[in-house]
Amino acid sequence: xxxxxxxxxxxxxxxxxxxxxxxxxxxxxxxxxxxxxxxxxxxxxxxxxxxxxxxxxxxxxxxxxxxxxxxxxxxxxxxxxxxxxxxxxxxxxxxxxxxxxxxxxxxxxxxxxxxxxxxxxxxxxxxxxxxxxxxxxxxxxxxxxxxxxxxxxxxxxxxxxxxxxxxxxxxxxxxxxxxxxxxxxxxxxxxxxxxxxxxxxxxxxxxxxxxxxxxxxxxxxxxxxxxxxxxxxxxxxxxxxxxxxxxxxxxxxxxxxxxxxxxxxxxxxxxxxxxxxxxxxxxxxxxxxxxxxxxxxxxxxxxxxxxxxxxxxxxxxxxxxxxxxxxxxxxxxxxxxxxxxxxxxxxxxxxxxxxxxxxxxxxxxxxxxxxxxxxxxxxxxxxxxxxxxxxxxxxxxxxxxxxxxxxxxxxxxxxxxxxxxxxxxxxxxxxxxxxxxxxxxxxxxxxxxxxx
Amino acid sequence: xxxxxxxxxxxxxxxxxxxxxxxxxxxxxxxxxxxxxxxxxxxxxxxxxxxxxxxxxxxxxxxxxxxxxxxxxxxxxxxxxxxxxxxxxxxxxxxxxxxxxxxxxxxxxxxxxxxxxxxxxxxxxxxxxxxxxxxxxxxxxx
Numbered sequence: 001x002x003x004x005x006x007x008x009x010x011x012x013x014x015x016x017x018x019x020x021x022x023x024x025x026x027x028x029x030x031x032x033x034x035x036x037x038x039x040x041x042x043x044x045x046x047x048x049x050x051x052x053x054x055x056x057x058x059x060x061x062x063x064x065x066x067x068x069x070x071x072x073x074x075x076x077x078x079x080x081x082x083x084x085x086x087x088x089x090x091x092x093x094x095x096x097x098x099x100x101x102x103x104x105x106x107x108x109x110x111x112x113x114x115x116x117x118x119x120x121x122x123x124x125x126x127x128x129x130x131x132x133x134x135x136x137x138x139x140x141x142x143x144x145x146x147x148x149x150x151x152x153x154x155x156x157x158x159x160x161x162x163x164x165x166x167x168x169x170x171x172x173x174x175x176x177x178x179x180x181x182x183x184x185x186x187x188x189x190x191x192x193x194x195x196x197x198x199x200x201x202x203x204x205x206x207x208x209x210x211x212x213x214x215x216x217x218x219x220x221x222x223x224x225x226x227x228x229x230x231x232x233x234x235x236x237x238x239x240x241x242x243x244x245x246x247x248x249x250x251x252x253x254x255x256x257x258x259x260x261x262x263x264x265x266x267x268x269x270x271x272x273x274x275x276x277x278x279x280x281x282x283x284x285x286x287x288x289x290x291x292x293x294x295x296x297x298x299x300x301x302x303x304x305x306x307x308x309x310x311x312x313x314x315x316x317x318x319x320x321x322x323x324x325x326x327x328x329x330x331x332x333x334x335x336x337x338x339x340x341x342x343x344x345x346x347x348x349x350x351x352x353x354x355x356x357x358x359x360x361x362x363x364x365x366x367x368x369x370x371x372x373x374x375x376x377x378x379x380x381x382x383x384x385x386x387x388x389x390x391x392x393x394x395x396x397x398x399x400x401x402x403x404x405x406x407x408x409x410x411x412x413x414x415x416x417x418x419x420x421x422x423x424x425x426x427x428x429x430x431x432x433x434x435x436x437x438x439x440x441x442x443x444x445x446x447x448x449x450x451x452x
Numbered sequence: 453x454x455x456x457x458x459x460x461x462x463x464x465x466x467x468x469x470x471x472x473x474x475x476x477x478x479x480x481x482x483x484x485x486x487x488x489x490x491x492x493x494x495x496x497x498x499x500x501x502x503x504x505x506x507x508x509x510x511x512x513x514x515x516x517x518x519x520x521x522x523x524x525x526x527x528x529x530x531x532x533x534x535x536x537x538x539x540x541x542x543x544x545x546x547x548x549x550x551x552x553x554x555x556x557x558x559x560x561x562x563x564x565x566x567x568x569x570x571x572x573x574x575x576x577x578x579x580x581x582x583x584x585x586x587x588x589x590x591x592x593x594x
Contacts, residue, residue: 018571019564025571031564106567110552111576115583146460273513276489276541287513294516385460386509386520388490399507401495410577414491414509422544451567 015101016041036087036099040072068096075104079182079437082447086424086440088433095436098428100421105451113411117377118144119218121408125398126212128413129449131174134160134167135391136413136449137216139398142297142387144218147380147402148352154341156220157299162336163206163215164298164389165329166233169240170199171392172322172329176247179319179441183260188250195243198236205229218378219353220346230337237337240330248323261316265427265439269313275426276419279394281443284321285313291390298389302339303332315442322444352378377406393417393444415449466522469502473533475521479510480538484517486510489539494525494549496579503527504555508535508542525555534560552577 019034030038074085083104089097109128113121125140126133138160145152177192200210205226207215215222251257269285282289290307292300308324310317347353354373355366382404388397394416401410420443427443428436454466467475479486490509497503502524510519525532534557535542546557547566554575557563565572574581 015570018569022565022571031562033562034564034570037570103565103567103569108576111581111583149460271540273487274540276491276539276545278488289513295518383459384464384495384507384520386462386490386507386518395490395511397490397509399491399493399509410495412491412493412495414493418544418548419491419541422541 014041033099033101036070036097037101040070040087075101079440081178081440081445084421084440084445084447084450086436088436090433093432093434095428095431095433098425098436100424102418102421102447102450105447107452109452110411110413113408115407117406118380118408119373119377121411122217123212123214125411125413126214127448128452129391129393129396129415129417129446130211131171131446132167132391132393132396132449133211133213134163134216135389135396137213138164138298139387139389139391139396139413140400140411141216141218142389143385143398143400144380146385146387147383147400148218150219150347150349150352152220152298152347153344154299155224155343156345156347158336158340159221159225159345160216160298161300161303162225162233162333162340163203165332165336166199166202168392169326169329169333170196170203172326173199175322175392175441175444176251176319179438179444180251182437182441183257185251185254185257188247191243191247191250195240202229202232202236205232217346217353219349220344222346224345230340233333234337237330237334241327244323244326244330251319252323258316260434260438261319261442262312262314264315264431264435265442266313267423267426271426272313272423275423277394277423279391279416279420280318280321280325281394281420281423283308284310284317286311291388291395295388297387303335305332315438318442318444379404379406380408388414391416393446393449394420413449413452415452417445417447417449418452421445421450462518462520464520464522469523469525469532472506472521472523473535473538476508476535476538479519479521484512484519485514486512486517486519488513489535489541489545490518492535492542492545492549494553494555494577496553496577498527498579500524501527504530504553506532506549506555529556530554531556531558533558534563536560551575554578 016038019030019037023030069090071088075083085101087099088095109124112124122137125136128136173192173196177189180188203213204210206229207213269287272282272285286309288307288309293307305328308321310321350369355369359366360370380402382402384401386397386399388395396416397414399412400408403409427439454468456465488511490511492508494504494506497505504525506523506525508521534546544566546560549555550563551565551568552575
C-alpha cells in the first residue's frame with residue numbers, strides 16, 4: 001500500500017473511494033459523513049477483526065478505555081426498512097456515534113416529473129413513499145389544484161379522505177408488523193399482513209392496482225368508487241376494532257415488547273421540532289400537531305376524530321400513538337361512508353379534466369378536448385404553490401413551480417421519512433446497539449420516500 | 453427584505469441572499485415563532501441573474517401560520533449561508549439542494565452529497581443537466 005495515494009486504501013467501487021475522489025475534485029476536505037464512510041471501508045473485514053482483537057488485548061476492562069469498534073449496517077439489512085445504511089461507532093455494546101447514509105434508492109423522480117406533463121407526473125410521485133401512495137398523490141394534486149384555483153366536487157373530496165385513511169391504516173399495519181418482526185414478535189406480522197392484504201384488495205377494487213395507484217386526479221378522482229366497495233369496506237371496518245384489540249393483546253402488555261420499547265429513544269420535544277420531525281413521532285412526544293386538524297384539507301373539518309398524543313416520547317409511545325391512530329382512522333372512514341355525498345366524482349372543467357368516455361362517441365368538442373389533454377396536457381398558470389397533507393409519517397408537502405406550460409417547472413416533495421430520519425442520530429446515541437433497531441423501527445422510515 | 457406578497461393564500465417573503473440568516477432568526481424568534489422548518493428546496497431559472505431560487509417553507513406551531521422565505525443564490529458561484537444553526541433540521545435538506553443544484557451553504561457542518569453517489573459529476577436537477585444522459589445498464593445485453 002503506497003502512502004502517497006489515499007485511494008489505494010480502498011478496494012475499487014467502494015464508497016470510501018468515491019468520497020475521496022469527489023472531495024478531491026471539489027478541492028475540499030472530507031466531511032464527517034464522508035469520513036465515516038471512508039473509515040468503515042478502509043479495512044477489509046479480516047483486517048478490521050484483527051485490529052479489533054489487538055485493541056481488545058491492549059485495553060483494560062474499564063468502559064471507555066477501549067478503542068471504538070466501527071461497524072457497518074446495511075444498506076442490505078433486514079431491520080433497516082429497505083436500503084438504509086447506518087455506520088455505528090461502538091464502545092462495547094453502547095452506541096457512541098451513528099451516521100445514517102441514504103440515497104441507495106434514488107431514482108431521480110423529481111427530475112422525471114419535470115419532463116412529464118402535469119397529469120403524467122402523478123404516475124411518478126405515487127412511486128415515492130410506496131407504503132403511502134395516496135398521500136403522495138394527494139399532496140401533489142392539492143398543490144396543482146391550488147395553482148389552478150380549482151373547485152373540487154364534495155364527493156371527490158370524501159372519497160379522497162376515505163382512501164387516505166384506508167392508506168394510513170395499511171401503512172400503520174406495515175409498521176406494526178415489521179416492528180414486531182424486528183423485536184422478535186413473529187405472529188403480529190402475520191396478523192397485520194392479513195388485514196393489509198384485505199386493504200390492498202380494496203385498493204385494487206377502486207384503482208385497479210394494489211400499489212402505486214394513479215387514482216386521485218387533478219380535479220377529483222379517476223372514477224367513481226365501484227359497486228360493492230362500500231359494503232366490503234363497511235364489513236372490514238366492523239371487524240377492524242376487534243382486530244386492533246387482538247394486536248394490542250399481543251403487544252401492549254407483552255413484557256418483552258415493553259422491555260425493548262419503553263424508555264428507548266427519547267429526546268426533548270423541542271429538539272424534535274428543531275429537527276423538523278412531524279407525525280406520530282412528534283405526537284408521541286406531547287406535541288399534538290396534526291395537519292388534518294390544524295390546516296384541514298379535502299374536507300377534514302367535517303369529521304369528528306381525536307389526535308392521539310403521548311408524553312413519554314419513547315418508542316413505546318410511538319407505538320401507542322400509531323395504534324390509536326388506526327382506531328381514529330376507522331372512525332373517520334365510518335363517518336365518510338355514512339355521509340358520502342352524491343354527485344360527480346371529478347370536476348367538469350374541460351380544460352383540465354378528461355371528458356367522460358361515452359361523450360367521445362357523439363361530441364366533437366369532447367373529442368378535441370380529449371385529444372388536446374392527452375397529447376399536450378393542460379396548462380397551469382405560472383406561479384408556485386406548497387400543499388401539505390398529514391401522511392402516515394408526518395407532513396407530506398409538495399412544492400410545485402409552474403412557468404405556465406404543460407409541464408411542471410419544478411416538483412419537490414418534502415417527504416416526512418427523509419426529514420424524520422435525521423432524528424435517528426440523536427435518538428440512538430448513547431443507547432445499546434439493539435435499541436438502534438427499535439429506534440429505526442419506531443421512526444418508520446420508508447426508503448422510497450427518503451431517496452425519491 | 454426585497455419583496456413580500458401573497459399568492460394562492462400563501463405568504464412569500466423574499467430577502468437578499470446575504471441577509472438570509474438574519475431573516476431566518478427574525479422569523480423564528482419573532483412574534484409568530486416559526487419554529488418548524490418544513491422544507492428547504494430550490495428551483496433553477498437559468499435566464500434569471502440570480503438563477504437558483506431557494507425556498508424555505510416555515511410553519512408556526514403556536515399560531516399555525518405558514519410563510520415561504522425566498523432568496524436567490526446567484527448564477528456563477530451559487531452560495532448562501534446555512535440555516536442549520538437556526539433549524540438543525542435543515543441539515544439533510546441543504547445537503548440535498550447542494551447535491552442536486554450545486555448551491556454551497558456556508559457554515560453547514562457536513563456539506564456533501566446525499567442522494568447521488570459521492571463522486572457524481574454535475575448536479576442533476578439543474579435545468580441544463582440532460583435527462584437520459586446516464587447510460588442505461590445492460591442495454592447491450594438484449
